[in-house]
Amino acid sequence: MSATRWSNWSGKQKSDGQVQVLAPVSESELSSVLADPNHSGQRIRAVGASHSHSRIAAPDELMVVTDNWQGVTGLVEPLGLPQPDLSGPARMEPSDVDDVASSRSTSDDLDQSSPIVRVKSGTRIFQMGEPLWHLGFGLMNQGDIDRQSIAGAMSTGTHGSGSTLKNISASVVGARILLADGELAECSRWIEPELFELARHSLGSVGLVVDVDLAVRRRYKLEERLWSEDPNVVMADIENLITSNRHFEFFWMPDRDKCACKSLNELSSNDDSATSVEPIEQHSKLHRSGWSHQIISTLRHDLHTEMEFAVPASSGPACFLELRVMILKRFPDLQWPLEYRTVAEDDLAISTATGRPTVTISVHQDVSIDDQPLFDACEEIFRRHDGRPHWGKVHYHTGADLARLYPRYGRWWQDRDRFDPDGRFLNSYVEDLRP
Numbered sequence: 001m002s003a004t005r006w007s008n009w010s011g012k013q014k015s016d017g018q019v020q021v022l023a024p025v026s027e028s029e030l031s032s033v034l035a036d037p038n039h040s041g042q043r044i045r046a047v048g049a050s051h052s053h054s055r056i057a058a059p060d061e062l063m064v065v066t067d068n069w070q071g072v073t074g075l076v077e078p079l080g081l082p083q084p085d086l087s088g089p090a091r092m093e094p095s096d097v098d099d100v101a102s103s104r105s106t107s108d109d110l111d112q113s114s115p116i117v118r119v120k121s122g123t124r125i126f127q128m129g130e131p132l133w134h135l136g137f138g139l140m141n142q143g144d145i146d147r148q149s150i151a152g153a154m155s156t157g158t159h160g161s162g163s164t165l166k167n168i169s170a171s172v173v174g175a176r177i178l179l180a181d182g183e184l185a186e187c188s189r190w191i192e193p194e195l196f197e198l199a200r201h202s203l204g205s206v207g208l209v210v211d212v213d214l215a216v217r218r219r220y221k222l223e224e225r226l227w228s229e230d231p232n233v234v235m236a237d238i239e240n241l242i243t244s245n246r247h248f249e250f251f252w253m254p255d256r257d258k259c260a261c262k263s264l265n266e267l268s269s270n271d272d273s274a275t276s277v278e279p280i281e282q283h284s285k286l287h288r289s290g291w292s293h294q295i296i297s298t299l300r301h302d303l304h305t306e307m308e309f310a311v312p313a314s315s316g317p318a319c320f321l322e323l324r325v326m327i328l329k330r331f332p333d334l335q336w337p338l339e340y341r342t343v344a345e346d347d348l349a350i351s352t353a354t355g356r357p358t359v360t361i362s363v364h365q366d367v368s369i370d371d372q373p374l375f376d377a378c379e380e381i382f383r384r385h386d387g388r389p390h391w392g393k394v395h396y397h398t399g400a401d402l403a404r405l406y407p408r409y410g411r412w413w414q415d416r417d418r419f420d421p422d423g424r425f426l427n428s429y430v431e432d433l434r435p
């Protein structure tokens with residue numbers, strides 16, 4: 001076992017001091033983290049890729065690195081699904097996949113018949129693309145980047161864009177979690193439903209996630225278009241842009257007052273007419289296309305920190321306009337963009353999209369600059385629009401503020417405390433969000 005000082009991707013967040021580090025390589029090593037008397041009573045924090053901008057992954061005492069616990073295990077049946085016909089195979093084999101893919105999943109909508117893959121919790125999203133493709137599948141959607149771990153993405157409600165596409169947590173249909181009492185619990189909508197509800201936005205504070213079962217769909221190709229546009233033109237047509245594209249988003253650049261727009265639309269899987277993953281220019285737009293895992297996410301090399309709020313979709317245009325006016329007046333030299341995306345409504349207790357079609361707006365700032373003046377000014381506007389802060393990004397909301405935004409927030413905490421009465425899976429950051 002070693003010790004280190006944890007910091008996140010941007011280097012902006014650091015643990016208060018040195019923390020002990022474990023990097024289990026097997027399920028039995030993961031289990032022994034809880035059984036080991038040397039760690040009894042210590043606060044445990046699993047970390048994925050440490051890409052959260054908030055201190056949600058900051059370990060207080062013991063950090064469990066999941067980089068040695070990665071990989072797509074394969075197709076599985078839903079955990080706890082009542083099986084009327086017990087004579088069928090317990091697990092599907094890869095050879096069954098074509099049949100499953102054609103019969104089970106033909107759209108973005110997650111339904112009970114979607115194929116399900118089991119993924120080890122430390123698996124980065126980019127490590128899933130090829131193995132899933134070989135099985136005949138693709139993820140429903142992805143975020144801007146694919147460097148996150150699946151457990152980290154699930155625990156904070158990571159999302160991409162698309163008014164019919166939900167966040168990653170909503171694609172999770174089961175999980176295996178080591179609880180504070182050392183038990184390895186399985187959960188899904190059919191077994192331990194309260195634990196399942198907690199797990200899908202675990203905030204790292206429920207247990208050590210071992211595996212995640214994800215609903216996937218038949219593999220698919222996407223065409224990307226990128227173009228530059230005046231923000232007034234974009235906002236005059238925003239509803240059409242959102243509804244006529246599978247995925248639409250834009251980055252507004254304050255220093256130029258211009259929008260970099262991006263759309264993604266599905267191609268037929270047999271369509272080889274434009275299969276270049278490198279961009280090609282056509283009519284002032286850049287085009288590229290390929291399989292979903294090659295196209296949706298991009299790399300972000302420039303270190304930054306970020307605030308993001310989810311507002312009701314109907315408030316998105318007004319909220320963006322207020323932010324734009326404020327930033328042009330008070331922060332005209334801001335060199336970092338605002339990003340405008342959509343997320344479909346879900347019914348998860350503390351999802352930022354629960355109960356309402358959603359627009360997310362994120363604000364970026366350079367890591368070398370004090371972000372608080374900009375973020376304070378933006379949060380004031382987000383609050384007026386009933387904004388819900390992204391769980392993995394910077395915000396200044398208290399537990400009482402969050403309880404006002406989520407009717408089931410108090411219940412989430414009661415259930416969490418039941419599974420972890422001594423708070424071994426809390427850290428000081430999440431503890432401060434208690435209602």
Ligand SMILES: Cc1cc2nc3c(=O)[nH]c(=O)nc-3n(C[C@H](O)[C@H](O)[C@H](O)COP(=O)(O)OP(=O)(O)OC[C@H]3O[C@@H](n4cnc5c(N)ncnc54)[C@H](O)[C@@H]3O)c2cc1C
Pocket residue numbers: 009045046047048049050051052053056057066121122142143144145147148149150151152153154155156157158159160202203204205207208209210300390391392393
């Ligand atoms: C450049 C960049 C781009 C981003 N783009 C997007 C985007 O497009 N959309 C979006 O929604 N977000 C985005 N984010 C935010 C990011 O997706 C989330 O913060 C996500 O949680 C990061 O995943 P991670 O693996 O780094 O998790 P970490 O930051 O390491 O951890 C997040 C939480 O998950 C918990 N956790 C991790 N593994 C486990 C486990 N095995 N068991 C229990 N708990 C665990 C941690 O304790 C912590 O509470 C971006 C962040 C960056 C830096």
